Amino acid sequence: MARGANQKLKLPLLERILLQETDEEHPMTVQELIAALEARGVGAERKSIYDDMEALRQLDVDVQSRKGKSPGWFVGARTFELAELKLLVDAVQSCKFITRKKSDALIAKLETLASRHEARQLQRQVYVDRRVKTMNESVYYNIDKLHAAISGAHAVTFKYFEYNVRKEKVFRREGRRYQVSPYGLLWDNENYYLAGFDHQHAELRHYRVDKMAELAVTCLPRQGDGTCENFDIASYAQKHFGMFSGREGQVTLRCRKGLVGVVLDRFGQDVMLVPDGEEHFTATVRAVVSPQFLGWVFGLGDGVAVTGPDWAVAALEEQMEAVGRQYR
Template sequence: MPKQEGQKSKLLTLLRILEQKTDEEHLLNVPQLVELLEQQDILAERKSIYSDIDTLRSLGYDIQLRRGRGGGYWLASRTFELSELKLLVDAVQASKVVSARTSSKLIHKLEALCSDYEGTQLQRQVYVDGRPKSDSHTLLYSIDALHSAINAGRMVRFRYKDSGTRTVSPWQLAWENGCYYLIAYQDEKEPAGIRNYRVDRMSSVTVLGDARRGKAEFRQFDLPAYLRKHFNMFGGPEYRVTLRCTADLESAMRDRFGRTPLFVPEEDGAYFHFDVPVCVSPQFYGWVCGFGGKVEVTAPAEVRKGIHDMVQALAKQHD
């Protein structure tokens, strides 16, 4: 037989029922709420349900009533709207560095933030079969350890890909191209300086007792500017590069370099040019080539020669 429960336990159970079993399309009337409480071995009188709902409303829960035939109560407002949860699910599924196993666990937890009926819509979100996913099951632990080290101002040690152990001073974490990167100062090897490391390629991340170094280097560090200069996060010598582009690429260049560069239109209106700092790498050259001749490196001479030599080598390779 159902037993009389304490008021707090009853309120929590009633709230959970409203969270899981109701939304704007799925309502529960008082007899149904009484029945669902009894299924959880909680005795409830119909009159007490009205009082309980008023109590939950006074605590800030947006419980609405639709009167008439087929009417009932539902939880109208939640921490996340369904559309927001769909965006989060898509982000988890799209991430290359979140393993399939971890993705499934995270999405299951997101489902708990909406009704059971809306949760089925999260499962039906677009998923590209075969999308590359990391096989790292320790990513979340690595991120947690790195955050702890950054907050405590401590150095870290980790194994990186197949290149052995690294000891660096962590300063920031960044999300770029679907991957987490650690932005750190390294002085193990010459030249010392700011480097980035993909977090999903780390293992055995350990927070050390030594205070991190590189304070002077990071005093004026600008993370957005750093990300704009590094194409696909590859390093290289930094140059002030002049790019000449066709007029239709203005929005694409703004997407890449932001609002800072001054775009100078040329007299015929068909082209514009601008200067930006770039860490020049084969990835940068590949980005330029990807526009099919609509982007030209006009300066400096050594960068212009670099892209010329790469294109010549590719042409020879594909003869």
């Protein structure tokens, strides 16, 4: 590109140079900016640079100048602060459902939101205890399809699988497609789940997104509005421990006072706590009494006891008996 040609590219090129090359610690002088433009085949004069900076300000680019020991022009505030980008990078690296390949691609895109100097600080590794990255990259795209289906109130179809001991996919329902009307996506225990109305069983169920295959959004209108009319995704996630199914109901827990924080963390700030003597309190919560819920109770030892209803107490006793038989 000849010098002085394509002057229409000058302003966007200047913005790109500033965004990529500068930050508060790395300003560029006017002469360095002119040289960077000329290296890209666009000529510039000193006076025109000042006019261009004013034009960029009017376009809401936070260009700033500094005099003194380290003079020059740089971009100040950006869409994302460096601390926010670090947080996003950590979240991407820690996320189980995003494959390593997709993690690297997303982080590379996040790096473009900082200067190249600050981007080096984003090239870091986050260690999460016992994290296992999924091998199913289609999860990333399935989530996008499911959001579109929810937004458009359309049903979806998919095949659903588990793994056998040889790590092979085994499709449920002998490989027949599920037909589900999606109502919400939720994140629980490092996995994405779809909560939706199962057309075959005419009830609300949930499915792990990473175990879906050949997902397709149909033109069929969503069903289950009568059953799911008051569906609340947050309430649904709170009741289903680890997304295990079971009998749902109001369960009364008698807990030691030292476990108030544990109960509030699990069931939210709206749960009512009633003092029960000097050292205990009771809490009545709505929960799905599943093996995972009972495991949570077991994990708190003698600090928590299920006191009602009778069927929930019986379920706990049966679980204890079943576990005890394993070791006799």
